[in-house]
Amino acid sequence: xxxxxxxxxxxxxxxxxxxxxxxxxxxxxxxxxxxxxxxxxxxxxxxxxxxxxxxxxxxxxxxxxxxxxxxxxxxxxxxxxxxxxxxxxxxxxxxxxxxxxxxxxxxxxxxxxxxxxxxxxxxxxxxxxxxxxxxxxxxxxxxxxxxxx
Amino acid sequence: xxxxxxxxxxxxxxxxxxxxxxxxxxxxxxxxxxxxxxxxxxxxxxxxxxxxxxxxxxxxxxxxxxxxxxxxxxxxxxxxxxxxxxxxxxxxxxxxxxxxxxxxxxxxxxxxxxxxxxxxxxxxxxxxxxxxxxxxxxxxx
Numbered sequence: 001x002x003x004x005x006x007x008x009x010x011x012x013x014x015x016x017x018x019x020x021x022x023x024x025x026x027x028x029x030x031x032x033x034x035x036x037x038x039x040x041x042x043x044x045x046x047x048x049x050x051x052x053x054x055x056x057x058x059x060x061x062x063x064x065x066x067x068x069x070x071x072x073x074x075x076x077x078x079x080x081x082x083x084x085x086x087x088x089x090x091x092x093x094x095x096x097x098x099x100x101x102x103x104x105x106x107x108x109x110x111x112x113x114x115x116x117x118x119x120x121x122x123x124x125x126x127x128x129x130x131x132x133x134x135x136x137x138x139x140x141x142x143x144x145x146x147x148x149x
Numbered sequence: 150x151x152x153x154x155x156x157x158x159x160x161x162x163x164x165x166x167x168x169x170x171x172x173x174x175x176x177x178x179x180x181x182x183x184x185x186x187x188x189x190x191x192x193x194x195x196x197x198x199x200x201x202x203x204x205x206x207x208x209x210x211x212x213x214x215x216x217x218x219x220x221x222x223x224x225x226x227x228x229x230x231x232x233x234x235x236x237x238x239x240x241x242x243x244x245x246x247x248x249x250x251x252x253x254x255x256x257x258x259x260x261x262x263x264x265x266x267x268x269x270x271x272x273x274x275x276x277x278x279x280x281x282x283x284x285x286x287x288x289x290x
Contacts, residue, residue, distance in 0.1 A: 026168065033175050040182035045189070048206035051250070051282040074259075081256060119260025123216075123253045124199035126262070127283060131201045143263055 052130050054141050069112030070105055070138070072098075072129055076118040083125045084118065095128065102136035110137070116144035187211060190225040192252070199255035201285035212246050213284070216265060218256035232264060236272040243272075252284040 073087040086093050088101055102110070113133045117126060130141055192215035214235075215223040222229040229235040239246065249269055253262050270279050 026172070030168070030172060030175070033172070033179055037175055037179045037182065040179065040186050043188065044182055044186040045209060046185075049209050049250070049284055050201065050203060050206050050287055051284045052201065052203050053205055053207065053248070054281045054283065117259045119258055119263075121259040122255065123257040123259060123262055124255035126259050127199040127201055127255075127285060130283070131203050131285075134203050134205065143266070145263060145267060 052127065052134060052141075054130075068108060069114050069140075069142075070102065070109050070133075071114045071116055071144075074115070074117035074121045074125060074129070076120050077122065081122065084121050086129070095132065098129070098132045099136055102133060102138060112140040112142060113138045114142045114144055192217075192223045193226060193228045194221055194223065196252055196254045197256070198252060198284055198286040203285060205282075207248060207250070207282050210246075210248065210250060212242055213250045213252050214265065214269075216251065216253040216257045216261055218254040220258065220261040222265060232268045235265065236268045239269050240272045248280045248282050250282050250284055 071089055072093075073090075075085040075087075077084040086098075088098065093101065102113075113129075115126060115129060133141060187209050190211075190213075192213075194215070194217040196215050196217060212224055215225075217223075222232070222235050224235065224238055227238070229238065239249070251262065251265065266281055269281070
């Protein structure tokens with residue numbers, strides 16, 4: 001009787017030993033990881049964005065003194081979606097003339113460009129003026145604002 | 150002592166390729182891309198950026214400020230109710246905004262853009278002044 005019991009036990013132990021160890025299947029996880037990797041690789045953009053940097057002065061009351069620098073005044077556009085008339089130091093100016101006139105300006109004026117534009121001037125015109133100024137080596141650009149108490 | 154190189158001719162075909170180093174590399178790449186990825190978040194309205202020949206470039210960041218042609222303001226995909234709302238948002242995320250990137254539509258009015266810039270400047274506590282960048286179209290020559 002006892003021998004029979006021992007025989008059964010040894011048989012069970014052998015079966016247990018023979019049973020395969022559970023394995024973690026890696027393939028689905030690798031599939032997921034690859035999919036995620038491809039998604040992030042496709043959606044990530046490392047190329048920098050083009051733009052025009054403007055360093056603004058610290059907050060406070062705007063200076064009431066007459067600024068030393070080139071002043072570009074831009075009038076409201078007479079026709080909708082068109083450019084407004086531009087004045088550089090009170091003289092009428094076009095885009096083509098602007099670059100040589102920025103270059104020929106006295107050194108003390110070339111340090112800064114002040115854009116004094118009407119509210120309804122289109123942003124693309126401002127960017128175009130800033131663009132010409134940057135190309136002419138003017139680093140500081142300011143915008144004229146109305147001081148409100 | 151001569152080196153003995155064992156060469157198996159005509160492999161049995163059941164050799165395992167070691168997967169662990171490949172998985173390690175893939176995980177490293179995945180972590181790198183996950184950390185460095187900045188998702189492109191479209192604004193709630195269409196914005197056509199102005200063209201420019203400028204050579205200035207700056208890294209892509211989160212919290213871009215969009216201005217539509219009709220004066221609507223959004224920060225990434227969140228539409229701002231008014232300038233006050235925008236100012237509060239900038240003040241609360243100031244430590245995450247080093248350069249305020251303004252993506253204004255080419256037909257946006259200068260007055261609207263300056264209102265936004267002035268409000269952002271007033272809300273910023275940076276002593277040296279807030280740095281602003283006006284984004285331009287990427288395919289501009």
